[in-house]
Amino acid sequence: MALQDKYAELVSTAQAQGIANLQVRENEGVLYIDGEAPSTTAKDKVWEVYQKIDPDFRAGDAVVNISLAAGAEPASTEYVVKTGDSLSKIGKAFGKDWKEIYEANKDVIGSTPDLIQVGWTLKIPS
The missing domain is CATH 3.30.460.10 (Beta Polymerase, domain 2)
Incomplete structure (x- = not known):
């Protein structure tokens, strides 16, 4: 006991x-x-x-x-977009394809994945 x-x-x-x-x-x-x-x-x-x-x-x-x-x-990590970031660059840092990050954040990014903005918080899927 x-x-x-x-x-x-x-x-x-x-x-x-x-x-x-x-x-x-x-x-x-x-x-x-x-x-x-x-x-x-x-x-x-x-x-x-x-x-x-x-x-x-x-x-x-x-x-x-x-x-x-x-x-x-599944768990996800949050990432705050910084100056000079792109989905490809963020994806490379986390070992993910940019499309995975885009799919997890369509509600934030919208229909233009090449126009992410500094200060946005993105989910990085596990």
């Missing part, structure tokens, strides 16, 4: 993030936490709490296995 107390915040965060099929069990001094995250954001929040409890992941008293549910929303 001591491990469940130690990791109570982690379990409650998993519940709050909508982790499906959440299973928490203790076996031979190790707490196992399994489930499926509805998004990478939810999964990342669980891992942030785990890292707060065990910053170096060295305690060895918990195994967290949160997978991404099939069809879950």
